[in-house]
Amino acid sequence: MGAVALSVAFDTDPGIDDALALILALRSTELRLALVTTVAGNGPLEMTTRNAVRVLEYLGAAHVPVAAGAATPIRRPFHGALGYHGPDALGQLMLPEGRAQIELRAACDLLFDFAAAAPGERTLIATGPLTNVALAFQRHEDMPSLLKEVVIMGGAFQLTRFGTGNQTPYAEFNIWQDPDAAHLVFRSGVPMTIVGLDVTNDPSSALDATDLARLRESNSRTAALASDLLEYALRQHDYCFMHDPLALATILDPSLFEFTEGEVDVVTRDDEERGRTFLVPSAPSSNQRRTARIARSIDGPRFKELFLSRVLEA
Ligand code: RIB
Ligand code: CA
Numbered sequence: 001m002g003a004v005a006l007s008v009a010f011d012t013d014p015g016i017d018d019a020l021a022l023i024l025a026l027r028s029t030e031l032r033l034a035l036v037t038t039v040a041g042n043g044p045l046e047m048t049t050r051n052a053v054r055v056l057e058y059l060g061a062a063h064v065p066v067a068a069g070a071a072t073p074i075r076r077p078f079h080g081a082l083g084y085h086g087p088d089a090l091g092q093l094m095l096p097e098g099r100a101q102i103e104l105r106a107a108c109d110l111l112f113d114f115a116a117a118a119p120g121e122r123t124l125i126a127t128g129p130l131t132n133v134a135l136a137f138q139r140h141e142d143m144p145s146l147l148k149e150v151v152i153m154g155g156a157f158q159l160t161r162f163g164t165g166n167q168t169p170y171a172e173f174n175i176w177q178d179p180d181a182a183h184l185v186f187r188s189g190v191p192m193t194i195v196g197l198d199v200t201n202d203p204s205s206a207l208d209a210t211d212l213a214r215l216r217e218s219n220s221r222t223a224a225l226a227s228d229l230l231e232y233a234l235r236q237h238d239y240c241f242m243h244d245p246l247a248l249a250t251i252l253d254p255s256l257f258e259f260t261e262g263e264v265d266v267v268t269r270d271d272e273e274r275g276r277t278f279l280v281p282s283a284p285s286s287n288q289r290r291t292a293r294i295a296r297s298i299d300g301p302r303f304k305e306l307f308l309s310r311v312l313e314a
Contacts, residue, residue, distance in 0.1 A: 005032040006123060006251065009114045011069070011107075012244070013041025013128030013174075014051035016085050016229045020307075021127055021244035022052070023226055026059050027310040028252055034122075035114050036066045037107035041128035041177055042081045043089025045071040048128070051090040053098030058225060062100045069107030069132035073178035081173060084236070091232030093225070108136035115146040122146075123251065127153045127244035129174050134181035137188050144190035153247035154182065155196035155277035159260060159296040163198030170267075171275030172197050179268045179275045186264050192292035194264065195247040196277065199257065204300025205246060206239035211308060218312050226311050242307065249303055250295065256306070258297040263290060 008031050012018045025033050036056065038049040049068040056064050072078045086092045103110060111132065115122055124147055126133050133150065137143050154174040156163045167176040175182045186192070199205065207230055215227040233240035249256055263280040267273040279294070 003030070005030060007032045007034045007118065007121070008123045008125055008251070009035040009037065009111060011037045011039060011111065011124060011126045011128060011132050012052065013039050013043070013048045014055060015042035015048065015089060015128070015244070016091050016233050016240070017242060017244040018042070018127050019051065019055045019090060019229055020226060020242065021248050022055055023059065023222060024245045024248055024307055024310060026061055027222065027313065030252060033061065033064050035110055036064055037069045037111055037132050038066065039069045039128040039132045040071050040078050041174065042085045044078065044080060045069070047089045049102060050098065051088070053100055053102065054090070054095040055225070057098045057100060058095050059222060062098070065103050065110070066100065067103035067105065067107040067110045070135060073129060073131055074134060074180045076178065079177060086232060091229050093228050107132050108139050111136040112140040112143050115143055119146045121148055123148050123151060125151045125248060127247055129177035130154065130181040130185045131178045134178070134184040137184060144188040147190055149191040149193055150185065151193045151195070151247050151250055153195050153200065153244050155194055155264070155266070157196050157198055157277055157279060157294055159198040159294065160202065162201035163196060165276070166197055166201065167275065168272065170273050172277070175266055175277055176275030179266050182266045182277070183268050186266060187290070189290050193250050194292050195250060195295045199295045199298040200241055200243040200246050202298055202300055203239050205298045205303050206241045207304065208239055209234060211304065214308060215311065223311055242303070245307055246298065246303065249306060253306060256299045256303050257295045259293040260296045261291045261293055264292050264294065
């Protein structure tokens with residue numbers, strides 16, 4: 001009897017690497033993708049929502065419910081990242097428009113229902129700004145206690161030489177976009193695994209032209225989609241950094257990583273350190289501190305083999 005698949009929800013801002021993470025999730029039998037909620041981040045909300053629907057439908061997963069969440073951060077203006085992800089935030093892929101109707105209910109309520117349906121057993125994977133997660137925790141105060149964990153792609157903790165910012169010298173994009181949301185989630189008491197630029201900006205875990213050639217050898221729809229996404233990213237850069245698939249990989253094979261445990265927080269001031277994440281020096285006597293698992297190393301070649309083999313699997 002195989003193990004029961006872990007029910008996961010994705011809160012995401014597709015986004016090239018978000019789409020690659022959705023591909024990996026759908027190719028991983030350990031998981032059941034129960035819900036996708038979208039947030040403004042790499043692109044405006046209507047773009048990230050359209051992209052989530054298009055990718056799921058292209059991959060034969062139109063049954064997965066999609067709900068649109070927040071169009072702006074909790075209290076700051078929205079700033080996209082179309083320069084990297086393309087004018088459609090998805091590498092200008094000519095995917096067919098999705099036909100599926102998105103959910104009419106609020107994303108934060110659907111996220112709560114997802115968690116409450118099996119207390120302590122379900123995982124939320126957040127690969128965009130944390131606005132939806134924070135709003136869900138604000139509206140449903142018991143939600144942090146209902147989740148098995150939240151896996152977050154976000155932050156830069158100076159745990160490696162790669163652990164500095166990509167939006168500013170100090171701050172990673174997702175956290176910088178909505179630092180107030182990140183602060184609320186970090187302090188909520190929800191169990192967290194955090195994957196920051198410390199490991200995701202490590203070129204050993206990024207895909208390159210050799211990996212693209214390997215993907216192109218397959219004519220499967222999944223490999224074709226992954227190849228087109230990768231090809232767009234490689235037009236501008238030597239590497240396609242796998243920020244969001246790496247967050248998912250902490251569930252699929254934790255042995256790929258080494259982790260540091262600690263309490264985390266974020267700068268919410270509107271100065272040059274906005275969005276900077278850091279480990280809080282914990283008072284030894286305190287037993288109230290909430291610790292997170294923060295990734296501090298990655299076995300890049302083994303991660304890449306995990307991703308490529310699952311995409312290429314017949
Ligand atoms: O900083 C990288 C993160 O910001 C990734 O999740 C990418 O998709 C963007 O959302
Ligand atoms: Ca993302």
